């Protein structure tokens with residue numbers, strides 16, 4: 106049985122196949138144990154719906170599709186911004202107060218966390234407010250070099266409200282991350298520019314695909330392209346030739362913090378730590394910084410990461426070597442590469458040439474058929490609300506539910522036609 110990150114399978118299994126994909130608020134969240142409100146591993150984790158965000162009076166959200174370019178000149182275009190930096194902060198509470206003061210009267214929703222190890226921010230807002238905050242943060246010398254990533258919001262705010270506070274761990278990981286030497290860049294993976302990353306991948310993938318070329322000189326350097334995201338993120342898009350552990354949640358692998366998991370599902374098990382290049386990637390870079398520090402402590406020497414993550418890559422290199430969409434942890438759920446680089450091939454129906462054997466890429470979680478739309482939906486049963494990938498026929502047959510059992514639940518939402526989702530409802534519950 107597939108490991109489910111300390112989670113249990115749904116209490117009542119689906120008629121065809123059990124669902125294991127349960128994303129939660131943070132990329133690191135995969136289990137109910139990560140939420141302090143439900144420490145029992147037997148409580149069924151859910152993505153709770155959140156009340157529609159109240160928009161600040163006088164500000165009208167620009168109803169722009171995700172494939173349209175943000176208009177820098179318009180203040181009412183909503184954007185989603187993210188940045189993070191691991192750096193020593195002497196008095197984080199003072200910083201929190203300063204940031205809160207700056208955001209007074211500005212229409213910013215999102216999650217902004219500060220502590221002694223730095224800052225981690227994902228938020229949405231009207232272009233003007235959102236960028237003003239990022240600019241203000243960068244005026245601080247400690248953050249002057251942060252990579253601020255901006256993408257178009259599709260329907261106003263992508264987050265339900267603002268949470269700006271001190272948080273003991275900037276990222277959710279069992280046991281926390283405060284003990285990790287995250288502020289020491291030499292402990293983290295070496296960042297590769299998107300362009301260098303593309304070249305490495307193209308070289309790797311060309312070698313892996315048997316061609317008439319001699320692959321002697323390249324293959325004497327072993328490489329492992331490692332996706333450190335979670336299963337449900339992989340399922341809507343990933344790099345060609347990448348591997349990921351055969352567990353839903355990356356941190357359940359044997360080289361993460363949970364040592365008890367079996368090594369057979371671990372792509373890093375048994376590899377030569379001194380002579381293998383590990384190329385790791387995640388959505389925005391922060392998970393790689395954390396995991397590479399852990400791997401460094403475990404003796405892995407040659408660690409590389411994609412600077413700024415996939416979102417930065419898609420913006421700079423388009424969809425080269427990438428297949429599918431990018432899963433994002435806000436109300437938008439999934440973005441085609443063209444969101445980041447207009448004109449980039451959306452590659453929507455391309456399928457990977459090489460797949461890891463646990464690949465579930467773009468398959469209906471219910472019937473297993475191939476999907477054309479790489480975007481999750483929430484179960485129509487409010488009290489289940491599980492995020493899952495589904496084909497249109499299963500959506501129709503199960504009325505938008507994840508399984509037969511949910512179709513008879515008391516609190517059912519009507520299914521919206523076509524690609525529409527429950528707007529504002531499928532934002533993840535913020536873990537308290």
Ligand SMILES: [Zn+2]
Nearest residue numbers: 469472496499
């Ligand atoms: Zn199906």
Ligand SMILES: [Zn+2]
Nearest residue numbers: 484489507511
């Ligand atoms: Zn359900």
